[in-house]
Amino acid sequence: MHGQNVELSGVSMTYPNGFTAVHPTDLTINAGEFFSILGPSGCGKTTILRMISGFLEPSTGSISIGAQSVNGLGPNKRPTALIFQTLALFPLMSVWENVAFGLEARGVSKQERRRKAEELLELVALTGQAEKKPTELSGGQRQRVAVARALAVEPAVLLLDEPLSALDLKLRQHMRAELKDIQRKTGVTFIYITHDQGEALAMSDRVAVMNEGRIEQIATAAELYNMPQTPFAATFVGEQNVFGGRVKHTNGTTVEVETGQGLLRGRNFNDLTVGEEALVLVRPERIEIADADGVAGNEDSNRISGQLLRRDLEGALINLYLRSGEQEIHVNLHNKGNRDFSADESMTLAFSTADTAVMRPGPMAR
Ligand code: ATP
Structure with missing residues (x-):
């Protein structure tokens, strides 16, 4: 054959x-x-x-x-x-x-x-x-x-x-x-x-x-x-956190978007220009949580603060659902057994520019 x-x-x-x-x-x-x-x-x-x-x-x-x-x-x-x-x-x-x-x-x-x-x-x-x-x-x-x-x-x-x-x-x-x-x-x-x-x-x-x-x-x-x-x-393949906003600044390859969660920076997928509407997308497993000293991500990471709504333990993985302003945020962590999470806990989340995609709005899954 x-x-x-x-x-x-x-x-x-x-x-x-x-x-x-x-x-x-x-x-x-x-x-x-x-x-x-x-x-x-x-x-x-x-x-x-x-x-x-x-x-x-x-x-x-x-x-x-x-x-x-x-x-x-x-x-x-x-x-x-x-x-x-x-x-x-x-x-x-x-x-x-x-x-x-x-x-x-x-x-x-x-x-x-x-x-x-x-x-x-x-x-x-x-x-x-x-x-x-x-x-x-x-x-x-x-x-x-x-x-x-x-x-x-x-x-x-x-x-x-x-x-x-x-x-x-x-x-x-x-x-x-x-x-x-x-x-x-x-x-x-x-x-x-x-x-x-x-x-x-x-x-x-x-x-x-x-x-x-x-x-x-x-x-x-x-x-x-x-x-x-x-x-x-x-959004059809895997999960995404999606933030809506407007382009504030771009150097071509990266773009800064003013969102309800403040200024978020990511890779410019569609040659977006200043003033355009934009979607900022980041996958749940690409988000880090600040450690006990409040340190999260590296210098140019995006940072947002949120309050824990719910945590689901899935064995090897932990799903966290947080509220940040009007937005619910999903974070997916490996269960390393070294950290517990309490209800209403406030946290700082960080995700890198490289892991953040900025796109022109369009139809999404679901
Ligand atoms: P599913 O996974 O449910 O089988 P699909 O992606 O395979 O969906 P299709 O069966 O190719 O979808 O159908 C695509 C669209 O065309 C649907 O909106 C369906 O209602 C429509 N459609 C299919 N057959 C006909 C037909 N004979 N006459 C009119 N519309 C049709």
Whole structure:
């Protein structure tokens, strides 16, 4: 098996009722890449997947897979296979017959189908389960049968539509590693759609963050978390404290914003200029608390004072929720066991300019 690249150029989808679910989109997915499309319910993820698979013709634009333009080609003429959340396994067929299902129509002999099924079952760690019925398997095992069946037709691109969402959390986390492993072993291009940021960050070579029919950012997991480029990407992936204000001063790379919490300084993401409205964003785990001597951060850190509203101990982590003026602030600390926090305690918080992003206002998650 080998993966192929997928190229969308100006692809959009307006449904017959006039609703545009996907605005014109350019997207290149590399051959052999594990690529996720991440976004909230209704943002257009499934619509993109259906256009790539051929179940839906785009309203505008062109799609190619490998060197081939696939516009106008039906799903079974494309080098793609699709796995749904529901899996759609055949309950009366054995596991190996399920896996080999797509091969019969291609005129592959029974002996060869069986051999191929055994090989794929080994790949998805189901050796010895060939004669069972899908109902005799666990949820995770059924998932792996669906993956093996999709791979049986040797697709260059495997499209996965939230395939893990029916599984419980523990199994889901386990299957993430399995899927990633299968993808690496086969070299097939995986396009995975999900609203679960944990899944996207854990498995993907790159992630596209999508909102309201548009891709807002395409990046590796680390880039997306550390350098989100839009307020939506910044707030959909991980958590953020967000302060609103107006730009007071900028030297181009850093910018100072007058907020309800005083002057806050951060990196200038959008070439903001003096007088513009701005959002100041900092993640909960990038905030420090002043020590017993009242020392916090370093010289050019942002400083704000707050009063503790609530603290939640989460084992290794402690979540603190503070009030600072009109704003609630979330701080996430490692539990080092050396500090307790009392209700109503006043604290000084510090966070560095480098950990603070300043962006032009825009839609945010939730
Ligand atoms: P989910 O995670 O809930 O499946 P999604 O991101 O996959 O969401 P899509 O299924 O692509 O979203 O739908 C995008 C938007 O297009 C939604 O607002 C949906 O209501 C709308 N939509 C989907 N199918 C049609 C249709 N046949 N006619 C009109 N609107 C549609």
